[in-house]
Amino acid sequence: MHDYPAGRFAVWATAWLTGRTSYDEALDALTGDTAHRVVGLPGTTEAVPLGWALSALRGLGEHRLRLVLPVPGDVRGLPAVPGLAALALEAGQAAVGNRVALVPEELGPEAVSWTAVSLAGAAPSAPPVEGTLRAASGELDLAVGDAARTLVSLDLARWNPEVPALLAGLAKSTRAPGLPPDHDPLALSVLGRAQRLAQVLDLAMADAPGAAVTHAQAAARDDALRPLADAVRQATVAAYNWVPR
Numbered sequence: 001m002h003d004y005p006a007g008r009f010a011v012w013a014t015a016w017l018t019g020r021t022s023y024d025e026a027l028d029a030l031t032g033d034t035a036h037r038v039v040g041l042p043g044t045t046e047a048v049p050l051g052w053a054l055s056a057l058r059g060l061g062e063h064r065l066r067l068v069l070p071v072p073g074d075v076r077g078l079p080a081v082p083g084l085a086a087l088a089l090e091a092g093q094a095a096v097g098n099r100v101a102l103v104p105e106e107l108g109p110e111a112v113s114w115t116a117v118s119l120a121g122a123a124p125s126a127p128p129v130e131g132t133l134r135a136a137s138g139e140l141d142l143a144v145g146d147a148a149r150t151l152v153s154l155d156l157a158r159w160n161p162e163v164p165a166l167l168a169g170l171a172k173s174t175r176a177p178g179l180p181p182d183h184d185p186l187a188l189s190v191l192g193r194a195q196r197l198a199q200v201l202d203l204a205m206a207d208a209p210g211a212a213v214t215h216a217q218a219a220a221r222d223d224a225l226r227p228l229a230d231a232v233r234q235a236t237v238a239a240y241n242w243v244p245r
Contacts, residue, residue: 002236007067042100070089099118
């Protein structure tokens with residue numbers, strides 16, 4: 001299952017900065033049993049705890065952070081500051097505000113290191129295009145149908161026997177846990193389905209050991225599944241970045 005520490009940080013930091021949750025609730029949701037340290041935060045010279053960084057956001061004038069999931073060729077939402085794009089592409093994610101961006105690096109199941117990048121002096125960048133939750137939900141429904149047809153046509157069950165069971169479960173409604181209590185139920189549903197589809201795509205894109213898959217077959221599979229991966233990425237961003245109007 002894909003994990004997005006930057007998504008959790010963006011959604012809970014925004015909820016705290018806008019008065020929708022308490023500091024303690026936000027910090028508990030973000031840390032759990034995992035150790036977090038932040039380096040590079042403006043005004044600091046050494047690593048600081050995540051709670052310190054969360055408090056510092058208000059002093060920096062932040063009001064909202066957004067999840068950005070960059071991929072090669074699409075880094076929309078990342079301000080043009082030296083080093084940020086490369087760092088975020090390597091991590092596959094970033095939490096971006098107006099004053100600072102934070103990029104996580106998971107050091108294991110119990111530790112996350114964050115790199116803060118100051119956005120001072122950066123030209124304002126347009127946030128990533130975010131569709132409505134209903135639009136993201138509809139696009140994800142289409143993606144689920146396309147996924148089933150594409151995977152069956154490519155005979156992915158032969159490549160990975162776990163795929164059929166996961167495909168059968170794609171239609172089930174599921175809610176992603178760990179978001180603020182006032183988060184839109186539709187966002188929870190969209191994120192839950194995106195996570196399940198991401199798991200299917202991970203298996204579908206992996207070549208099973210010893211599988212008789214030619215280079216041409218693998219290329220056809222990757223091309224067919226790329227639009228589905230894009231739909232999952234867009235739905236994930238929309239779900240995490242939802243805020244009350």
